[in-house]
Amino acid sequence: MLYSVRMRAAQGSTHEQGGKHISGAERLVSGELLTSVAAAMLRRALSHSRGTADFINLTVETVPAEAVREVTCLPIITVNTPDMIAGRESAQAMLIRAGVAPVAAAAGMSALAGLPVSLRGAMVVNAQTGLRLDTQAERGVRVSRMDIADEQDYLHWLNRQGYGNNQIHLREAVVLAAKVMSAPGMVAELCWSDDPEYTAGYVATPAAYTRFTQLKPHGSPIGGRIFFIQENTDLKQLVDYLQYQPILVKVPAAGGA
Template sequence: MYYSVRMRAAQGGDHAAGGRHISGAERLVPPGEAAALAGELVERALGHSRGRADFINITVETVAAQAVRLAPIPAVKTVAVADVAAGRVAALEELVRAGVSTAAAQAGMGALAALPDSMRGAMILCAASGSRLDGNGARGVRVSRMDAADGPALLAALRRRGLANDHVREALVLAAKVAAGPGVTAELCWSDDPEYTAGYVASRLGYCRFAHLKEYGCPVGGRVFFAAPGCDVAALVDYLERQPVLATLADWEE
């Protein structure tokens, strides 16, 4: 058995009542770790660089071991880019390489760049047309119930690559779950942390990290999931929000 421990934090009240999203985090842990983890996530919400949360929600639910699926963590590649403009050009090229049309890749990039504030979840766009498929407005689709199958091993592997930070660890776990989703072609993301400018494109081809996908100091970030034409969007959303997944290092090469 596992516990799914989820934190959502906002400023100005509950998200549902219009509060501004501050922070969120997801873990899937053995029963003995749940209480301590809940406390750690509250501390994280209270010290986030986007501001001090005044609404924090912690949800703890049991997950049967037999309900958990495994998903491989994509291999990581870091692309050195001089600035945001170069980073976004390189990210567009990687999206097209992964199977997203040029028009859809541009639509996804433009949608993230135009956000007035960070979304709680991700947009789902058609990988061919670029049209939005999820219909969830500013809420988007929140990926939930996930963790690394072996957290210490993942941290050690990231440390060897000079990437041992929470941003990369959590993004890799999420990217592993998303890439294994039914109908997913690729993912585009950059962080809402004002001090973190990196972003990535992830797909079954790997996790391609770009040093600059937004300007330093910008508090707006988000995600776009590109889905294949004809994808069962309801089934994809159900998988992303409800299917428990542990991300494994099985396919990594040292």
């Protein structure tokens, strides 16, 4: 038996009543870790760079171990971009190489760049037309029920590539991207953080998780994600998979990166 632990925190009022999204997190852990993981999520909501939460929703649900599927995380590539403009150009080019139509890549990029406030989840966008398919407005689709299969293996794998212990954004994003790219019909993902001090973002494709060191202006509290999907994808099945399919992410077999 595993536990899905999900947290969402807002300021001003609840998310539903228009409060400002502060922080969210999702884990899939064993019973021994449950209380410490839940406590860490509360701490995170109460001391976040986006502000202090005054509404926190913490949800714990059991997940049968038989339902869990394993996926392998993507190789990580870092591209040092001199500024945000160069970063966005490179990211857009990478989306197109992954099979997103140029018009859809451009539409996605401007949708994310033009957000008035952060989304809490991701926009799902048609990779051919660039049209947004989910109807969830500022909520977006929130991926959950995923985690690292073995924390020590994962930290070693990251360390060997020069990604240290404190890179919590990277650690979480690599796990999320692994689940997202394993979903049926997924073409690519584009992301940058809503944490004001965190300018890096990434494009995930079936081949790699490519980070760009600057995808948004330093100090901007607006971030989000876009999932570009194939035209004929069953949207309900896809969203179900992203929200409910329990996934544990393992590192590539030794010998790989």
